[in-house]
Amino acid sequence: MMRNTSDKQNNAPTRRDSGYKTAIPLEVLRQFAVAVPYGYVISDYGQKHNPIIFVNPAVEKITGYKVNEILGKSCSFLLGKDNNQKLFKQLQDAVKKGQQTTVLVSNNKKDGTLYYTELSLIPINDQNEKVAYCVWSQKDITDQVKTEEKMARLITEKEKRFAALMEHANEAIWRIDFKPPISLDDPVAKQVKDIFSNGIFSEANDAGAKIYGLTEGREVVDRPLNEFFHDSVKENVKAATDMVRSKFKQKNLLSKEKASDGKYKTILNNLSPFIEDNKVFYIWGSGLDISDLFETQKQLSLSKKELENKNIALRELIVQIGHEKREVEERIKANIEQVILPSLEKIKLNCTEEIYVNQLSNDLKNLTSPFSQRVTNIRTKLSPREFEVCNLVKNGFSNKEIANFLNIAVHTVEKHRRMARKKLGLVNKGINLSSFLLSE
Numbered sequence: 001m002m003r004n005t006s007d008k009q010n011n012a013p014t015r016r017d018s019g020y021k022t023a024i025p026l027e028v029l030r031q032f033a034v035a036v037p038y039g040y041v042i043s044d045y046g047q048k049h050n051p052i053i054f055v056n057p058a059v060e061k062i063t064g065y066k067v068n069e070i071l072g073k074s075c076s077f078l079l080g081k082d083n084n085q086k087l088f089k090q091l092q093d094a095v096k097k098g099q100q101t102t103v104l105v106s107n108n109k110k111d112g113t114l115y116y117t118e119l120s121l122i123p124i125n126d127q128n129e130k131v132a133y134c135v136w137s138q139k140d141i142t143d144q145v146k147t148e149e150k151m152a153r154l155i156t157e158k159e160k161r162f163a164a165l166m167e168h169a170n171e172a173i174w175r176i177d178f179k180p181p182i183s184l185d186d187p188v189a190k191q192v193k194d195i196f197s198n199g200i201f202s203e204a205n206d207a208g209a210k211i212y213g214l215t216e217g218r219e220v221v222d223r224p225l226n227e228f229f230h231d232s233v234k235e236n237v238k239a240a241t242d243m244v245r246s247k248f249k250q251k252n253l254l255s256k257e258k259a260s261d262g263k264y265k266t267i268l269n270n271l272s273p274f275i276e277d278n279k280v281f282y283i284w285g286s287g288l289d290i291s292d293l294f295e296t297q298k299q300l301s302l303s304k305k306e307l308e309n310k311n312i313a314l315r316e317l318i319v320q321i322g323h324e325k326r327e328v329e330e331r332i333k334a335n336i337e338q339v340i341l342p343s344l345e346k347i348k349l350n351c352t353e354e355i356y357v358n359q360l361s362n363d364l365k366n367l368t369s370p371f372s373q374r375v376t377n378i379r380t381k382l383s384p385r386e387f388e389v390c391n392l393v394k395n396g397f398s399n400k401e402i403a404n405f406l407n408i409a410v411h412t413v414e415k416h417r418r419m420a421r422k423k424l425g426l427v428n429k430g431i432n433l434s435s436f437l438l439s440e
Contacts, residue, residue, distance in 0.1 A: 167205060174208045212258075382419075386420045
C-alpha cells in the first residue's frame with residue numbers, strides 16, 4: 001500500500017566490488033515492522049486529510065484499535081482530541097521543512113484509558129523532492145510519564161511541606177551557596193577564607209530575617225554571608241575553622257552575627273553540606289538566637305566570680321576578726337593580771353570579807369581561762385541562779401558559804417545543785433559536780 005519513491009530512495013545501488021547487495025528487500029522491512037515493539041504508522045501525505053495507509057501490530061496494543069479500524073483515518077487520529085495548537089504547528093513546520101521531529105502526545109485508547117506516546121514524525125520525499133509520505137513512530141511511555149508525574153507530585157508535596165516548615169519554624173532556616181564552590185582539597189586557611197568571601201544566601205525564612213533585624217526571608221536572599229558573618233570577629237574565625245575541619249557538617253556551632261542595628265547576636269547553628277567531586281556547593285543550616293541566654297550565662301558567671309571574691313574577702317575578714325579577738329583577749333588578760341589582780345591583793349590586806357574578794361579574783365581569772373570559753377555551753381543548759389551556784393562550787397565554796405554569799409537558804413543551794421547535776425547529765429554516774437566543773 002506504499003507508493004514507490006525515487007530509485008535513489010528505494011533502490012540503493014549494488015556494490016559489485018564488495019560482493020554483497022546493500023538494498024533491503026521489501027519483505028524484510030515488512031517483517032521488521034511487524035516484529036518491533038514500537039508502533040509504526042504510514043500516512044499518504046499526497047491525499048486529502050493525510051490518511052493512514054499502513055499500521056503495524058504494535059499500534060493495536062498501544063491504541064486498543066484493530067488495524068482495520070485505523071486504516072483510512074486521518075493521521076490526526078494519532079494526536080488525540082485535546083492537543084494544543086503549538087503541537088500541530090511543530091508537526092506542520094517539520095513536514096514543510098522535511099525534517100524529523102518528536103512530540104509527547106496524550107491520547108485515549110479505544111476503552112477510554114489515557115496513555116502517553118513519544119510520537120516521532122519522519123517525512124519521506126518523492127522523486128520531485130516533495131513530501132509524499134509520513135512515517136509515524138509511536139513509543140508507549142505511559143508508565144514513565146505516570147512515574148514522573150508521581151515524582152513531580154511528591155516533589156511538589158515536599159516543597160509545600162518544606163515551605164510550611166520554613167514559614168512557621170521558630171528557628172532560622174537558610175541555605176548558603178558558595179560561588180565558586182569550596183574545594184575540600186584546599187588548605188584549611190584557604191577554605192576558611194572562601195567561606196567568608198564566597199558565601200551567598202540563596203534561601204532564608206522569616207525567622208532567619210528577624211535575627212538580622214529584618215522582616216522577611218526574601219530580604220536576606222542574594223546577600224553575601226560576610227555582610228552578617230564577619231571575619232574580623234575571632235569567634236567567627238573559630239566557627240569557620242571548625243566547619244572546615246568537620247567537612248561542613250556541624251552541630252551546636254556558635255557564631256557572632258551582626259544585625260542591621262549594628263549589634264552582634266550569639267547564634268547556635270546546625271549545618272549540613274551538599275558535596276560533589278569533593279567540593280562544597282552549598283550548606284543548609286538552622287540557627288537559634290541565644291543572645292539573651294548567652295548574656296544571662298555570662299552574668300551568672302560574673303556573679304559566681306563576684307561571689308567567690310566576696311567569700312574570699314569574708315574568709316579574710318573572719319581571720320582578721322580572729323586575730324583581733326585574740327589581741328583583745330590578750331589585752332584583757334594582761335590588764336587583769338597586771339592591774340586588777342594586784343589591786344585586789346592589796347584590798348585583801350585591808351578587807352575583813354576576804355571570801356568575797358577571793359570570789360571576785362577567781363571570776364576575773366576565769367574570764368581568760370579555757371573555762372570561760374567553754375562555759376557558754378553550760379550556761380545554755382542552766383538557769384542564771386544554777387549557773388551562779390555552779391560557778392561558786394567550782395571555786396571551792398561550800399553550800400553554807402554559797403548560801404551566805406547569795407543570801408539564800410542552804411537547802412535552796414542543794415536544790416540548785418541537784419537540778420544542775422540533772423541538766424548536765426551527771427545523775428547516777430558517780431561524778432562529783434565540782435570535779436565535773438573543774439574538768440570543763
